[in-house]
Amino acid sequence: MNENQDVRFAAVGDLHCTEASAGTLRGFFAQASEAADALLLCGDLTDYGTPKEAKVLADELSVVSVPMIAVLGNHDYESNAADEVRRTLQAVGVQVLDGEAVEVHGIGIAGAKGFAGGFGRASLGSWGEAAIKQFVQEAVHEAFKLESALAKLRTQHRIALLHYAPIVGTVQGEPLEIYAFLGSSRLEDPLLRYPVDMVVHGHAHRGALEGRTMGGTPVYNVAKPLLQRCFADQPPFRVLRLPAPRPDAAKS
Numbered sequence: 001m002n003e004n005q006d007v008r009f010a011a012v013g014d015l016h017c018t019e020a021s022a023g024t025l026r027g028f029f030a031q032a033s034e035a036a037d038a039l040l041l042c043g044d045l046t047d048y049g050t051p052k053e054a055k056v057l058a059d060e061l062s063v064v065s066v067p068m069i070a071v072l073g074n075h076d077y078e079s080n081a082a083d084e085v086r087r088t089l090q091a092v093g094v095q096v097l098d099g100e101a102v103e104v105h106g107i108g109i110a111g112a113k114g115f116a117g118g119f120g121r122a123s124l125g126s127w128g129e130a131a132i133k134q135f136v137q138e139a140v141h142e143a144f145k146l147e148s149a150l151a152k153l154r155t156q157h158r159i160a161l162l163h164y165a166p167i168v169g170t171v172q173g174e175p176l177e178i179y180a181f182l183g184s185s186r187l188e189d190p191l192l193r194y195p196v197d198m199v200v201h202g203h204a205h206r207g208a209l210e211g212r213t214m215g216g217t218p219v220y221n222v223a224k225p226l227l228q229r230c231f232a233d234q235p236p237f238r239v240l241r242l243p244a245p246r247p248d249a250a251k252s
């Protein structure tokens with residue numbers, strides 16, 4: 001990567017690949033691969049999380065010639081085969097992050113699926129029935145995964161990769177009644193402690209394209225249905241840029 005160049009990331013989530021998608025995503029992936037230096041996949045990669053859907057997606061991804069980094073989404077867990085979905089994608093070179101971090105073209109990427117629970121003062125609290133506490137614990141656990149991934153990164157520039165939204169700003173446009181199922185402010189806490197240059201997520205198909213964390217970090221909702229609606233004349237991925245690291249820069 002030339003020091004004067006930006007590193008370009010093509011980001012998209014919510015592909016919801018089905019068995020019927022065979023042959024239909026290649027052109028899209030080829031365009032994304034051509035337009036960027038790496039591909040970020042923000043969960044709900046499959047529709048029902050079946051091994052067959054994962055195989056179709058893996059075959060479609062064969063046209064991609066740049067690094068591929070992904071997190072899984074809630075749909076990828078539906079058939080209790082998330083491990084197989086993960087392995088199938090890993091077999092074709094996708095780096096599937098679940099509380100881990102990787103470095104791509106000198107940019108650090110920390111990834112976790114995230115979870116639901118609501119935002120700000122409307123967040124579900126850990127109180128009352130054991131089932132409620134378990135639900136909240138799941139969000140806390142996902143936030144911890146994100147934090148431990150972020151803590152590992154020493155790169156100059158960093159991206160957080162999620163499926164669920166960490167802020168309310170990028171779910172706006174969805175019905176108010178379902179906000180609490182679209183993400184959790186608990187995911188924002190690690191982003192304030194370990195600053196990143198940008199956050200990408202999916203899941204909120206009818207949300208808003210962009211928002212900011214309390215710390216001012218841009219957050220991009222790249223759910224494919226949202227991109228298709230907002231950028232009808234373009235292929236549904238978002239190209240996001242970060243400066244390539246300077247060769248002489250001390251890592252901070």
Ligand SMILES: [Fe+2]
Nearest residue numbers: 014044203205
């Ligand atoms: Fe989705």
Ligand SMILES: [Fe+2]
Nearest residue numbers: 044073074203
């Ligand atoms: Fe989702």
